[in-house]
Amino acid sequence: MxxxxxxxxxxxxxxxxxxxxxxxxxxxxxxxxxxxxxxxxxxxxxxxxxxxxxxxxxxxxxxxxxxxxxxxxxxxxxxxxxxxxxxxxxxxxxxxxxxxxxxxxxxxxxxxxxxxxxxxxxxxxxxxxxxxxxxxTARFGLRPGSATPVATPIVPPVAVVAPPAPTPVTAPISSASPAGRSPVVSPLVRRLARENGLDATRLIGSGSNALVLRRDVESAIRERAAAVEPTPALEPPPALEPASVVEPAPVVEPVEPRVAPIDDIRIPITGLRKVVSERMTTSRREIPEATVWLDVDATELFAARDRLFETTGERFSVTALIARFTVAGLRRFPLLNSSVDTASQEILQRGAINLGLAAQTPRGLMVPVVHDAHAMTTRELRDAIAGIVTQAADGSFPPSRLTGGTFTLNNFGALGVDGSAAIINHPEAAILGIGRMIERPWVVNHALAVRTVVELSLVFDHRVCDGGTAAGFLTYVARCIESPVSMLADL
The missing domain is CATH 2.40.50.100 (RNA polymerase II/Efflux pump adaptor protein, barrel-sandwich hybrid domain)
Known part of the structure; x- marks a missing residue:
C-alpha cells in the first residue's frame, strides 16, 4: 500500500x-x-x-x-x-x-x-x-561495504545507414558513478545548468569524488557556445577581367530591413520575489513615510580609516564605520528603533538594536540582520558585516539571519547612484541610505577645495516621530562622518 x-x-x-x-x-x-x-x-x-x-x-x-x-x-x-x-x-x-x-x-x-x-x-x-x-549507490558513489556492481555488456543493434545529420552538442557524461550521473550539491549550480539547458548531473565534475562545481557548468556553457558558433565560409577570390572590358555596375534596389517581432515575456512572482513584493506593498500602504537628506564631507572618515590600519594593522571598511555611527545614533534617538503595533495602536520601542543591511544577491534583494549590534565593539561589528558580504555572493543566508531586524542600513552607493527614496522595511520605522562617495568642490574655511562627499538620506515613519527627531539623528551621523573623533564622547 x-x-x-x-x-x-x-x-x-x-x-x-x-x-x-x-x-x-x-x-x-x-x-x-x-x-x-x-x-x-x-x-x-x-x-x-x-x-x-x-x-x-x-x-x-x-x-x-x-x-x-x-x-x-x-x-x-x-x-x-x-x-x-x-x-x-x-x-x-x-x-x-x-x-x-x-x-x-x-x-x-x-x-x-x-x-x-x-x-x-x-x-x-x-x-x-x-x-x-x-x-x-549513494549521491557520491558506492556506499561503504557494498560490492562493486558488475556492468552488463550491451550488444548494439544493427544500425540502418542513413545520410549524415548535424551532430547535436551535448554535455559530457560523467564516468564517476556507476549510474553515469555525477553528484551535485549546490542548488545554485543546478539552477545555472537548468537555466542554460544543461543537466548538471550529466557533466564531468572536477571536484572531490567527481563533484560538479560552478566552473564545470560555466565551462560546458562556453564549449556549447563555441561549438554552435557558425564558421564563415571562405569565398574564392574574384577572377580578373581583361582591362579592355568595361561593364556598367548593376543597379541595386534598396532593401528595407525587417525587424524581427519581439515577444512579451511573463515572469512569475514567486519565492523571494513574492515575499519582497508583499512586504514593500504593505510598507507603502500602511506607513506614512517622509524623507530627509544631507550632503556630508567624508574626507576625514577616509583619513580615520587609514589611521586605523596604520595603528592596528587591520582594515575597517567605510560601511562598517558608518554602521558604528548608526548604532550610536539609534541609542541617542531610540524612537527610530521602533515599530508600530496597528492592532493595539502602540509604538513598540525596541530595546535591542538588530541592524539589517540591504544586500543585492543572485536570489534578489535580501536584508540579513546583525543581531544585538548595540553590544558589539567596532571590530566585532566589522567582522559580522564582512560575513554578510561573503554570504551575499550566493544568497545562502540561513532563515535566522533574515528575521528580527529593527533598523536597516542601505548602501545603494555601491550601485553607482547618489541618492534614493528607499522603501522602509516593514514593520521597521526607518531606513538610512548611503549614496556613492565621489570628489566634489566643497567650501572649506571660505575657500573652494576638492573633498570626498556622500549623500545620506533617511526615510522614517511619521507616525513614530516628527521631523525634529529624524533630522537630529541624520545630523548626528553626519557629524560623526565629518569628524569621527566627535563620536568618542558617546563610547
Missing part, C-alpha cells in the same frame, strides 16, 4: 515552495530520513527527508514547479509489496547466493527499529517496522 509524503509546514508562515531538484527517481529504494527533494522557500533552500521508506512509486512535480503545504510530493510503496507483485507476474529463478550476500541488501538481523531522526512538522517520529533495502 502506498504512503504519500506531503509538503510539510516549513515554519515562519511559509505555505509554498519551489521544487529545485529531485534527489531520487521513480523505482529507487529509499530509507527513512533519506533526503528526496530539494525545495526553495522564500527564506532558504533546504533538502526534505522522507518520513517513509520503500520504493518510490510516483513523483508529483517537476523542477521549477511551485507546491503548497499539504500537497503530495511523492508516493512510497513498501518494497515487500513490490516484490510480491513481481513474483505474481512472473516466477523468478532461484538465486545462487543467499540474501545476506547480495549487494545493496540489508539483512533483517541488521535492521534496527529506531525511530526517524528527522522531525518534520505534521509527521513527528515513527517506528521503522519493516526491513529497508538501501540502494547500493
Amino acid at each position: 502506498g504512503q504519500n509524503f506531503i509538503l510539510p509546514d516549513l515554519g515562519e508562515g511559509l505555505t509554498e515552495a519551489e521544487i529545485v531538484s529531485w534527489l531520487v527517481a521513480v523505482g529507487d529504494t529509499i530509507a527513512i530520513d533519506q533526503p528526496v527533494v530539494e525545495v526553495e522557500s522564500a527564506k532558504s533552500i533546504v533538502e526534505l527527508p522522507s518520513p517513509y521508506g520503500g520504493v518510490v512509486e510516483a513523483l508529483n512535480g517537476v523542477a521549477g514547479q511551485v507546491v503548497h503545504a499539504g500537497q503530495v510530493l511523492l508516493t512510497v510503496t513498501d518494497a515487500a509489496d513490490t516484490a510480491d507483485t513481481a513474483d505474481t507476474a512472473q516466477p523468478a529463478p532461484q538465486p545462487a547466493t543467499t540474501p545476506a550476500s547480495m549487494p545493496g541488501t540489508v539483512p533483517p538481523a541488521e535492521v534496527d527499529g529506531s525511530a526517524s531522526g528527522a522531525v518534520l512538522i505534521g509527521y513527528g517520529t515513527s517506528e521503522n517496522t519493516r526491513p529497508v533495502r538501501r540502494p547500493a
Whole structure:
C-alpha cells in the first residue's frame, strides 16, 4: 500500500515552495530520513527527508514547479509489496547466493527499529517496522561495504545507414558513478545548468569524488557556445577581367530591413520575489513615510580609516564605520528603533538594536540582520558585516539571519547612484541610505577645495516621530562622518 509524503509546514508562515531538484527517481529504494527533494522557500533552500521508506512509486512535480503545504510530493510503496507483485507476474529463478550476500541488501538481523531522526512538522517520529533495502549507490558513489556492481555488456543493434545529420552538442557524461550521473550539491549550480539547458548531473565534475562545481557548468556553457558558433565560409577570390572590358555596375534596389517581432515575456512572482513584493506593498500602504537628506564631507572618515590600519594593522571598511555611527545614533534617538503595533495602536520601542543591511544577491534583494549590534565593539561589528558580504555572493543566508531586524542600513552607493527614496522595511520605522562617495568642490574655511562627499538620506515613519527627531539623528551621523573623533564622547 502506498504512503504519500506531503509538503510539510516549513515554519515562519511559509505555505509554498519551489521544487529545485529531485534527489531520487521513480523505482529507487529509499530509507527513512533519506533526503528526496530539494525545495526553495522564500527564506532558504533546504533538502526534505522522507518520513517513509520503500520504493518510490510516483513523483508529483517537476523542477521549477511551485507546491503548497499539504500537497503530495511523492508516493512510497513498501518494497515487500513490490516484490510480491513481481513474483505474481512472473516466477523468478532461484538465486545462487543467499540474501545476506547480495549487494545493496540489508539483512533483517541488521535492521534496527529506531525511530526517524528527522522531525518534520505534521509527521513527528515513527517506528521503522519493516526491513529497508538501501540502494547500493549513494549521491557520491558506492556506499561503504557494498560490492562493486558488475556492468552488463550491451550488444548494439544493427544500425540502418542513413545520410549524415548535424551532430547535436551535448554535455559530457560523467564516468564517476556507476549510474553515469555525477553528484551535485549546490542548488545554485543546478539552477545555472537548468537555466542554460544543461543537466548538471550529466557533466564531468572536477571536484572531490567527481563533484560538479560552478566552473564545470560555466565551462560546458562556453564549449556549447563555441561549438554552435557558425564558421564563415571562405569565398574564392574574384577572377580578373581583361582591362579592355568595361561593364556598367548593376543597379541595386534598396532593401528595407525587417525587424524581427519581439515577444512579451511573463515572469512569475514567486519565492523571494513574492515575499519582497508583499512586504514593500504593505510598507507603502500602511506607513506614512517622509524623507530627509544631507550632503556630508567624508574626507576625514577616509583619513580615520587609514589611521586605523596604520595603528592596528587591520582594515575597517567605510560601511562598517558608518554602521558604528548608526548604532550610536539609534541609542541617542531610540524612537527610530521602533515599530508600530496597528492592532493595539502602540509604538513598540525596541530595546535591542538588530541592524539589517540591504544586500543585492543572485536570489534578489535580501536584508540579513546583525543581531544585538548595540553590544558589539567596532571590530566585532566589522567582522559580522564582512560575513554578510561573503554570504551575499550566493544568497545562502540561513532563515535566522533574515528575521528580527529593527533598523536597516542601505548602501545603494555601491550601485553607482547618489541618492534614493528607499522603501522602509516593514514593520521597521526607518531606513538610512548611503549614496556613492565621489570628489566634489566643497567650501572649506571660505575657500573652494576638492573633498570626498556622500549623500545620506533617511526615510522614517511619521507616525513614530516628527521631523525634529529624524533630522537630529541624520545630523548626528553626519557629524560623526565629518569628524569621527566627535563620536568618542558617546563610547
